[in-house]
Amino acid sequence: MKALVTGAGGFLGLYIVERLVARGNAVRAFCRGSYPELDRLGVETIRGDIRNRNETIAACQGVDTVFHVAALAGISMRWSDFYEINVLGTRHVVEGCRTHGVGRLVYTSSPSVTFDGSDQEGVDESAPYPERFLAHYPHTKAIAEREVLEANGSDGFLTCALRPHLIWGPRDRHLIPRLLARARSGRLRRVGDGKNLVDMIYVENAAEAHLQAADALTDGSPVGGRAYFLSQGEPVNCWDWINDILALAGIPPVNKSISASAAHRVGAVLEGIYRVLGLRGEPPMTRFLAAQLSTHHYFDVTRAREDFGYNPRVSTVEGMRRLGEELAR
DSSP: OEEEEETTTSHHHHHHHHHHHHTTOEEEEEESSOOHHHHHHTOEEEEOOTTOHHHHHHHTTTOSEEEEOOOOOSOOSOHHHHIIIIIIHHHHHHHHHHHTTOOEEEEEOOGGGGOOSSOEEEEOTTOOOOSSOSSHHHHHHHHHHHHHHHTTTBTTBEEEEEEEOSEESTTOSSHHHHHHHHHHTTOOOEESSSOOEEOOEEHHHHHHHHHHHHHHOOTTOTTTTOEEEEOOSSOEEHHHHHHHHHHHTTOOOOOOEEOHHHHHHHHHHHHHHHHHHTOOSOOSOOHHHHHHHHSOEEEOOHHHHHHHOOOOOSOHHHHHHHHHHHHTO
């Protein structure tokens, strides 16, 4: 395999690059910045912007597999930012694959593409896209995922989409740091009754699943054209898990709360303010965030287990131990 990894300098992207290098694959990294970690791995690095059609298409030349990990996540209110990166950027990747005869594309999607704000308890991949999305991120990821899967089978081009939920672990620069910052500032509130169960996935398990899916993406395989939920395979209580992470950093547990309905109302008001005033950045609360923090959302990963042998090798207990070592430094 000679692989291209978009977003290779990011949290998940870097772990995917490391796994590929460890097993002897040739790797090309496509990313916006300069990353010493990639230099130390000795991989070919191309600096570029996924929004730039020509740069993205050129990056696909001479590889046989693309891991499209680059994306814009978050809850900010500017549609254009999400659309340009998540939708147009993905279209550029698909066009690059077709232009240069790339055989396989593994797309990093999100379980939120099926989230309508209500509980999701053990749902599988038959769950439909919602008619109405609560945020631009899941909406644009759903558009991109649908287009990637529809491209499968055209002129020998094989595609699949992976939906890892709440990726966490050492070197995270987004989820864990933001959670700790909110807790330290006293702005973290439990939303809802604190009983909701959620799925999550340790980053090395998510990275390994990408390689397994790519290896299984062959003619006649069931993987082509399919989406897959990924998780640790065992849901956890959302707020107990958050408190466990806080404890690793020496921070007291969350002791303030807000009802799910109140958080939803606050989110709606803040969204309106940000939209009317054209404010950049993310509101402290949105309807999507209120729903994510108060509802059950865990998934059936049977399809991934059966189709490409997914099995989370790093347990949640071991992953938390490794995260704790990093936070203690």
